[in-house]
Amino acid sequence: MVRVTASFVVLGSFISTVLAVMNAFFLKKQFYPSVVYLTKSSTSMTVLYFQAAVFSYLIFSVIRWIFFGQLRPAEVERAQERVWHAIMETCLAFTVFRDDFSPKFVVQFVVLFFVKAFHWLSEDRVDYMERSPIITLLFHARILGIISLLGAIDSYFISHAFSQR
Incomplete structure (x- = not known):
């Protein structure tokens, strides 16, 4: 098999x-x-x-590897739990927005989903950082990098939402 x-x-x-x-x-x-x-x-x-x-899965995996390295089993379990709920929310959103179902709309949802997933992973990593006694410089650089990137993406999304009204 x-x-x-x-x-x-x-x-x-x-x-x-x-x-x-x-x-x-x-x-x-x-x-x-x-x-x-x-x-x-x-x-x-x-x-x-x-x-x-x-x-898109490959891009997600590469970015995850760059900023998070190997995920711990607890992080994987929490991410899988959250992904299940996010997929259900996305399916409900697709039923609400079924008239505007275009490739651009799907790409925006995928990007939003990836940003949510990276927010979850960074939250779990910061929680781990608070409990761990030994934190390396690489760990700090990765967390600083992902938080900066997510902050820039969030700022762009907010400004884009306000400019589209």
């Missing part, structure tokens, strides 16, 4: 995307008709959306 790992999913989605794009270019022979075919074919769009989801 094959065990599904993150690397297996990433490789599978990459191969599926390459095959979908190659199929479109094989059928249409030119760039513009191939792109139109990719956007009109529901199978191709599903593959491309899945590739976008995998790519």
Whole structure:
């Protein structure tokens, strides 16, 4: 039995995307008709959306590794608990905003979800810092970096919300 790992999913989605794009270019022979075919074919769009989801997961994993390193089991458990509730809230929000369901809207929700997740992880890390007797300089630099980045992103979101009214 094959065990599904993150690397297996990433490789599978990459191969599926390459095959979908190659199929479109094989059928249409030119760039513009191939792109139109990719956007009109529901199978191709599903593959491309899945590739976008995998790519966003990879970006999240890289940023998490840079700012947090290895997560402790307690942090993983709390994050999984919070993610479950956030997904339910997001599904409810999608039902409320179903008329405005565009790719831009989905990207904004994904970015909001990632920022929420990084806020949760930084909160757990600061709690750990308060209880731990030995804190390294790298730990301080990572926390300072993620809090600064999250503060800048939050400020941008607030200013964007006020300018869009």
